[in-house]
Amino acid sequence: MHPSIDPNFKTRVRDSFSKQEMLTSLGAEIALLKAGEFHLTAPYDARFTQQDGFLHAGIVTTLMDSACGYAAYSLMPAASRVLSVEFKVNLLSPARGQRFRAEGRVIKHGRTLTVCEGKLFSIEKEEESLCAIMQATMICIRDR
Amino acid sequence: MHPSIDPNFKTRVRDSFSKQEMLTSLGAEIALLKAGEFHLTAPYDARFTQQDGFLHAGIVTTLMDSACGYAAYSLMPAASRVLSVEFKVNLLSPARGQRFRAEGRVIKHGRTLTVCEGKLFSIEKEEESLCAIMQATMICIRDR
Amino acid sequence: MHPSIDPNFKTRVRDSFSKQEMLTSLGAEIALLKAGEFHLTAPYDARFTQQDGFLHAGIVTTLMDSACGYAAYSLMPAASRVLSVEFKVNLLSPARGQRFRAEGRVIKHGRTLTVCEGKLFSIEKEEESLCAIMQATMICIRDR
Amino acid sequence: MHPSIDPNFKTRVRDSFSKQEMLTSLGAEIALLKAGEFHLTAPYDARFTQQDGFLHAGIVTTLMDSACGYAAYSLMPAASRVLSVEFKVNLLSPARGQRFRAEGRVIKHGRTLTVCEGKLFSIEKEEESLCAIMQATMICIRDR
Numbered sequence: 001m002h003p004s005i006d007p008n009f010k011t012r013v014r015d016s017f018s019k020q021e022m023l024t025s026l027g028a029e030i031a032l033l034k035a036g037e038f039h040l041t042a043p044y045d046a047r048f049t050q051q052d053g054f055l056h057a058g059i060v061t062t063l064m065d066s067a068c069g070y071a072a073y074s075l076m077p078a079a080s081r082v083l084s085v086e087f088k089v090n091l092l093s094p095a096r097g098q099r100f101r102a103e104g105r106v107i108k109h110g111r112t113l114t115v116c117e118g119k120l121f122s123i124e125k126e127e128e129s130l131c132a133i134m135q136a137t138m139i140c141i142r143d144r
Numbered sequence: 145m146h147p148s149i150d151p152n153f154k155t156r157v158r159d160s161f162s163k164q165e166m167l168t169s170l171g172a173e174i175a176l177l178k179a180g181e182f183h184l185t186a187p188y189d190a191r192f193t194q195q196d197g198f199l200h201a202g203i204v205t206t207l208m209d210s211a212c213g214y215a216a217y218s219l220m221p222a223a224s225r226v227l228s229v230e231f232k233v234n235l236l237s238p239a240r241g242q243r244f245r246a247e248g249r250v251i252k253h254g255r256t257l258t259v260c261e262g263k264l265f266s267i268e269k270e271e272e273s274l275c276a277i278m279q280a281t282m283i284c285i286r287d288r
Numbered sequence: 289m290h291p292s293i294d295p296n297f298k299t300r301v302r303d304s305f306s307k308q309e310m311l312t313s314l315g316a317e318i319a320l321l322k323a324g325e326f327h328l329t330a331p332y333d334a335r336f337t338q339q340d341g342f343l344h345a346g347i348v349t350t351l352m353d354s355a356c357g358y359a360a361y362s363l364m365p366a367a368s369r370v371l372s373v374e375f376k377v378n379l380l381s382p383a384r385g386q387r388f389r390a391e392g393r394v395i396k397h398g399r400t401l402t403v404c405e406g407k408l409f410s411i412e413k414e415e416e417s418l419c420a421i422m423q424a425t426m427i428c429i430r431d432r
Numbered sequence: 433m434h435p436s437i438d439p440n441f442k443t444r445v446r447d448s449f450s451k452q453e454m455l456t457s458l459g460a461e462i463a464l465l466k467a468g469e470f471h472l473t474a475p476y477d478a479r480f481t482q483q484d485g486f487l488h489a490g491i492v493t494t495l496m497d498s499a500c501g502y503a504a505y506s507l508m509p510a511a512s513r514v515l516s517v518e519f520k521v522n523l524l525s526p527a528r529g530q531r532f533r534a535e536g537r538v539i540k541h542g543r544t545l546t547v548c549e550g551k552l553f554s555i556e557k558e559e560e561s562l563c564a565i566m567q568a569t570m571i572c573i574r575d576r
Contacts, residue, residue, distance in 0.1 A: 016195045017195075019195040020193070020194050020195050020200070021191055021192065021193045021194075022191070022192050022193055022194060022200040022202065022203065025191045025192065046165055047165055047166070047169045048165065048166050048169065049164070049165045049166055050165075050166060051160045051161075051163040051164050051225075052225070056164070056166040056206055056209075057205075057206075057209050057228045057231075058166065058202050058203060058205045058206025058209050058210075059202060059206065061201075061202045061205045061206075061209075061233075062200055062201070062202025062203070062205075062206075063202070065200075065201050065202050065205075066202075081195075081196070083235070084201045084235050085234070085235060085373075085401065085425065086232065086233060086234040086235060086374065086403075086425055087232070087233055088230065088231070088232035088233075088376055088520040089230060089231055089232075090229070090230040090539075090547045090567060090569065091227070091228050091229060091230060092539070092540040092547060093540070107522075107524070107562075107565060108522075108524040108525070108562070112400065112427075113373065113427070115374075115522045115524060115565070117565075130539075130540070133539060133547070133549075133567065135520055135522060135565065137373065137374055137425065137522065139401070229517075229569065230518065230569055232376040232423055232520055234395075234396075234403045234423060236395070236396040236403060237396070251378075251380070251418075251421060252378075252380040252381070252418070256544065256571075257517065257571070259378045259380060259421070261421075274395075274396070277395060277405075277423065279376055279378060279421065279423045281517065281518055281569065283545070305483075307483040308481070308482050308483050308488070309478055309480065309481045309482075310479070310480050310481060310488040310490065310491065313479045334453055335454070336453065336454050336457065337452070337453045337454060338452050338453075338454060339448045339449075339451040339452050339513075340513070344452070344454040344494055344497075345493075345494070345497050345516045345519075346454065346490050346491060346493045346494025346497050346498075347454065347490060347494065349489075349494075349497075349521075350488055350489070350490025350491065350493075350494075351490070353488075353489050353490050353493075354490075369483075369484070371523070372489045372523050373522070373523060374520065374521060374523060375489075375520070375521055376518065376519070376521075377493075377518060377519055377520075378517070378518040379516050379517060379518060
């Protein structure tokens with residue numbers, strides 16, 4: 001592991017994850033947590049659907065943004081917070097399915113800005129299909 | 145009004161809006177509905193917040209995406225549906241406040257694709273401040 | 289004028305503009321320069337066209353990126369440089385015409401990051417039409 | 433090879449590539465051409481640089497947009513044209529180097545819209561480094 005990485009990053013990421021009411025409301029769970037990569041899963045929930053009964057594009061975004069944010073945060077120093085600067089989402093197919101899995105990966109980690117890629121997969125009868133992709137910029141806010 | 149516009153577009157947009165479980169869950173209400181423009185408001189809700197207690201970036205996105213989608217849908221033909229193709233969001237300041245107002249406006253309307261701009265304002269003690277902006281592409285799916 | 293603005297910002301922006309070989313190659317000229325806003329114009333040039341004879345989307349981007357970058361740079365401190373972090377472009381109509389005009393405007397200015405909106409107009413027989421829009425993030429690099 | 437793919441796609445893509453004055457001006461050459469993927473290379477050219485002597489972000493975009501456009505076009509029918517709908521670029525490091533290589537890959541191919549990912553690498557002393565990434569939407573215009 002790279003020496004600059006906070007050795008307690010897993011605890012720090014899990015603590016932040018558990019403080020997000022949004023993720024609790026979605027029933028989201030951590031599926032993979034390592035330096036520079038983060039996956040989460042969440043069940044289909046009719047409360048968060050659009051007019052055709054698919055998961056709303058904003059929720060698809062929420063899941064990928066969280067995955068990207070924590071992928072970035074895993075590489076940030078101990079006394080810091082992460083915020084989303086911006087993201088871009090392409091919706092590839094309707095977000096139908098029993099469960100969803102979002103992946104976030106760091107493409108370029110900098111002192112201030114970290115660029116990530118996200119993917120959302122829907123899971124239906126144990127088959128995964130790619131629903132959406134994200135390109136995102138995260139910023140590190142250092143505690144004073 | 146432009147002759148190509150469906151004379152019943154307001155009813156059509158309201159019907160679609162009322163079918164979105166997501167918007168009901170958010171307590172969202174239509175604030176302005178005219179050809180090519182749509183505003184909605186929603187209250188702060190702790191269930192949809194991130195780790196610092198601000199509205200989650202994914203919910204900020206949900207509100208702007210809905211405003212842009214209905215701005216676009218208002219110009220589409222009677223027998224059609226609207227879907228988001230892609231969007232890009234810049235988060236300008238934390239989404240704190242008692243209420244939020246999202247605006248969507250059509251920049252370029254085409255037969256298949258419609259490009260929109262969205263804005264999200266937070267409202268705190270009757271003062272509005274701009275929290276986020278969106279650039280989005282919507283697609284018209286014609287019923288067969 | 290806001291007291292934090294570098295009083296020599298116009299000279300600083302013009303100096304940087306004149307150092308861009310790209311803008312010289314395009315025959316670009318400054319059309320408006322004020323705090324937080326920048327316009328430039330450039331002629332049609334067959335060397336920079338795509339397969340249908342329209343200005344290439346990458347050149348459309350170049351013009352808007354430069355307009356946004358200098359709009360942002362006008363608000364930055366004297367001893368600093370500006371770099372593009374990211375941008376998103378929607379191409380609305382083919383970039384045909386005798387001349388082009390790009391506008392850049394600061395939407396949110398921060399100490400490190402500045403968010404801008406850009407527009408590209410084509411000019412044909414003295415009529416302007418909107419060809420493309422941009423949403424961009426610029427970063428301020430302070431000299432040590 | 434998928435049966436729906438135009439058997440003459442390579443000739444069709446090469447023909448379109450050779451018609452782009454922009455790519456000729458850049459000295460761009462095809463490096464890889466297969467169904468759903470396209471790479472091109474171009475030399476450093478001082479005429480296309482920004483104020484620090486690096487390749488301009490708009491040219492970085494031009495190279496990736498062309499790679500993505502031809503990756504998409506390779507999957508389109510014989511009697512069709514390709515146009516860029518929109519793209520989003522993150523600039524990861526300065527585009528310095530002797531040569532540049534852009535890669536475009538189709539992520540999702542649809543009848544009307546095709547979503548692609550692009551990458552730009554700079555090549556300096558035979559070492560490649562990732563300079564920029566793109567997420568893009570292309571549209572198929574069918575000849576009547």
